[in-house]
Amino acid sequence: MRILRTAHLSGAGLSASAAAEHALRGESRPVEREGRPFHAIDIAADSWPERLRILLDKLAPLPPDFDEVQRARTGLYLGSSSFFVAWAEGPDAPAAESRDAMPPPALLGRLLARRLGIAGPVSVFGSACVASLAALDAACADLAAGHVEHALVLGLELDNRLTREGFAALQLLSPTACRPLDKARNGLVLGESISALLMTRDAGSGWHVRGQGWAYDNSGPTAADLSGAPMIAAIERALDTAGLALQDIGLVKLHGAGSPLTDAAEVAALRSLFAQAPTSFSLKPYLGHCLGASGTSELSLLCACLDAGCVPATPAFEMPDPALAWTPTREASDWQGGAVLALWFGFGGQVAATVLERRA
Amino acid sequence: MIRIHARCSLRLDAEGVREHLRARLGAVPRRTGGFAELALAGLCELPAGEGTCGLILGSIGGPRAEIGTVLEDLHQGLPLMPFGFIQAQAGVSLAAVCAHRAGIARATMVYAESDFWSQAARIAQAWFATGLDEVVCGFVETADAQTRAGGGMSDWVCWRRAEADEGQIEVPDFPLLAAASTDAWEARLAVLFETDRQLAHGPDAGRA
Numbered sequence: 001m002r003i004l005r006t007a008h009l010s011g012a013g014l015s016a017s018a019a020a021e022h023a024l025r026g027e028s029r030p031v032e033r034e035g036r037p038f039h040a041i042d043i044a045a046d047s048w049p050e051r052l053r054i055l056l057d058k059l060a061p062l063p064p065d066f067d068e069v070q071r072a073r074t075g076l077y078l079g080s081s082s083f084f085v086a087w088a089e090g091p092d093a094p095a096a097e098s099r100d101a102m103p104p105p106a107l108l109g110r111l112l113a114r115r116l117g118i119a120g121p122v123s124v125f126g127s128a129c130v131a132s133l134a135a136l137d138a139a140c141a142d143l144a145a146g147h148v149e150h151a152l153v154l155g156l157e158l159d160n161r162l163t164r165e166g167f168a169a170l171q172l173l174s175p176t177a178c179r180p181l182d183k184a185r186n187g188l189v190l191g192e193s194i195s196a197l198l199m200t201r202d203a204g205s206g207w208h209v210r211g212q213g214w215a216y217d218n219s220g221p222t223a224a225d226l227s228g229a230p231m232i233a234a235i236e237r238a239l240d241t242a243g244l245a246l247q248d249i250g251l252v253k254l255h256g257a258g259s260p261l262t263d264a265a266e267v268a269a270l271r272s273l274f275a276q277a278p279t280s281f282s283l284k285p286y287l288g289h290c291l292g293a294s295g296t297s298e299l300s301l302l303c304a305c306l307d308a309g310c311v312p313a314t315p316a317f318e319m320p321d322p323a324l325a326w327t328p329t330r331e332a333s334d335w336q337g338g339a340v341l342a343l344w345f346g347f348g349g350q351v352a353a354t355v356l357e358r359r360a
Numbered sequence: 361m362i363r364i365h366a367r368c369s370l371r372l373d374a375e376g377v378r379e380h381l382r383a384r385l386g387a388v389p390r391r392t393g394g395f396a397e398l399a400l401a402g403l404c405e406l407p408a409g410e411g412t413c414g415l416i417l418g419s420i421g422g423p424r425a426e427i428g429t430v431l432e433d434l435h436q437g438l439p440l441m442p443f444g445f446i447q448a449q450a451g452v453s454l455a456a457v458c459a460h461r462a463g464i465a466r467a468t469m470v471y472a473e474s475d476f477w478s479q480a481a482r483i484a485q486a487w488f489a490t491g492l493d494e495v496v497c498g499f500v501e502t503a504d505a506q507t508r509a510g511g512g513m514s515d516w517v518c519w520r521r522a523e524a525d526e527g528q529i530e531v532p533d534f535p536l537l538a539a540a541s542t543d544a545w546e547a548r549l550a551v552l553f554e555t556d557r558q559l560a561h562g563p564d565a566g567r568a
Contacts, residue, residue: 049549085431088427102421102424103545104420104421106472106473107473107549109471110546123470125470126422126450127468127469128451134468138486141482141485141486141489142482145486162430162431162434162445165434165439166442166449169441169445170445214465215465218458218459220459
């Protein structure tokens with residue numbers, strides 16, 4: 001399935017190309033939020049619904065000439081892990097006595113579709129950190145089956161206290177920086193993003209999602225199988241659906257969250273599959289971990305970096321971890337082409353791999 | 361044809377869920393939260409799995425009572441407890457549910473309204489095309505959080521591929537509850553979405 005258009009707002013930039021410019025210069029620009037680094041979108045408003053509306057208008061995920069007929073045959077596929085939570089925390093929150101009656105998350109999908117003039121089916125995924133990838137997977141399936149002509153995959157994760165304090169309570173956050181694969185890595189840095197991929201079925205030029213593979217890690221809500229077996233299974237399934245082999249992969253976009261456990265599980269999988277380590281890098285030092293929007297934010301930034309002809313560095317990687325023995329990019333370099341493998345872990349055990357290819 | 365191999369439909373209040381889990385599993389799994397407990401109560405009514413399995417968990421409100429609890433803690437300035445946060449994450453509830461089914465190869469959490477079962481059937485159909493042997497799917501809705509009236513629902517099916525596979529899938533005919541307060545929320549949010557304000561930039565950006 002072809003990515004017809006990407007749209008991107010994150011702490012790295014207010015468009016995919018602006019974010020790519022920062023990434024290719026190796027600039028990581030978190031702000032401080034309650035004593036920890038956080039990658040914030042530099043747009044504020046007086047309330048959450050206002051901010052969401054402003055962000056959505058700024059995002060402009062559909063082409064200006066996208067007409068009513070096209071919008072009627074377009075589905076919206078939304079992935080998030082927080083939905084209305086930021087609103088419920090703010091001054092417009094429901095009264096305390098009804099605070100446990102949150103708006104249904106699917107309503108957010110319907111309102112966003114209405115705002116965008118999308119009249120096709122609306123699907124809403126709350127699958128933690130892989131939510132927008134689950135949305136992408138469903139979008140590709142609906143496109144393949146002919147249920148829709150276009151699919152807008154939207155990842156939405158906006159700052160909220162519940163998420164920040166929840167991850168802090170689980171002691172998963174770094175107090176300093178996101179250092180993927182570094183010996184001194186000490187946890188995640190969170191980020192916010194609203195980002196989108198407009199997908200179509202045609203075989204035209206540009207980026208194509210060739211395959212996706214999924215697996216499940218039953219180690220527990222916050223644990224990871226350090227053998228890498230679930231990630232190996234996801235990669236093998238992704239290659240199988242793409243009709244490609246390991247030797248076709250020229251570049252790996254790591255999950256690379258800077259977490260002691262998932263970094264180790266990811267490298268274990270890569271070491272067991274690849275006889276020779278491919279070029280690999282992480283985008284989380286630029287974006288933060290955007291949770292449910294990780295899929296769309298990282299894929300849109302990845303495409304923009306490679307469209308500029310460059311593979312970004314992995315900033316803050318300074319000290320290789322002998323236990324991992326895997327070195328991501330230290331400097332930006334020219335992209336040599338070939339299929340790209342992108343990897344993801346989801347809170348709660350979901351593991352995903354995506355194979356991308358750019359066609360001339 | 362992908363057929364419904366097994367199905368179950370439970371209506372239980374919170375204590376009924378716990379009794380049910382004690383009877384089926386010997387104990388109530390610890391610290392999973394009411395939403396995951398209700399999901400698990402229905403799932404364990406299905407026959408044991410065969411081969412690789414996909415799991416789709418659907419809901420209108422998800423773990424809304426658990427979310428309400430942690431939001432209330434935040435409003436009162438109380439520290440967030442790790443398990444309180446985990447229970448409020450619908451995607452993480454999957455872990456508690458999947459732990460009780462063998463052969464899980466993938467899982468997802470879907471928030472739906474009235475079209476859940478047709479949507480779930482489309483997802484399951486696509487998953488079967490990737491080689492899964494079965495897909496289990498549940499629609500789970502806890503009791504109305506405001507009134508505490510009525511029981512929770514936990515409706516589940518297990519789809520398996522029939523020998524003559526023609527690519528069609530049998531869609532279950534479970535009734536689906538509409539979220540009672542959707543219209544009110546929709547009206548309120550639609551008004552807020554239309555509010556027009558200027559963009560703001562600066563050091564406090566993001567603190568809406």
